Amino acid sequence: MTARRVLVERRPVAVGRLDAAPPADVSRDAETRAAMRRQLSAGAFTAGAGLAVLVGAPVLAAGIADVRWWVALSVGVQPVWVLLAVRHLRHAEQAERAGP
Numbered sequence: 113m114t115a116r117r118v119l120v121e122r123r124p125v126a127v128g129r130l131d132a133a134p135p136a137d138v139s140r141d142a143e144t145r146a147a148m149r150r151q152l153s154a155g156a157f158t159a160g161a162g163l164a165v166l167v168g169a170p171v172l173a174a175g176i177a178d179v180r181w182w183v184a185l186s187v188g189v190q191p192v193w194v195l196l197a198v199r200h201l202r203h204a205e206q207a208e209r210a211g212p
Contacts, residue, residue, distance in 0.1 A: 150207035
C-alpha cells in the first residue's frame with residue numbers, strides 16, 4: 113500500500129466554533145487602547161531614563177581620570193537599573209488594573 117499525499121489549503125475549523133465572529137464590544141476596545149497608551153507611556157519613560165543612564169555614565173566617566181570615580185560609577189549604575197525595572201513593573205501593573 114502506498115501513502116497518499118494530501119494538500120491542506122487551510123486550517124480545519126475547531127469543533128463547536130461558530131463561523132460568524134461575535135460582535136465586537138466597542139467599550140472593551142476603548143479600554144484596551146487606553147491600557148495600551150498607559151503602558152506605552154510607562155515604557156517610553158523607562159526607555160528614555162535607561163538611555164540617559166546608558167549614555168550619561170560613559171560621558172561622565174570620560175572626564176574623570178581617577179580610578180575611584182570609575183569604580184563608583186560602575187557600582188552606582190546597577191541600583192539605577194534595578195530601580196528603573198521596579199518602577200516600570202509597578203506602572204505596567206497599575207496600567208493593567210486601572211480602568212478607562
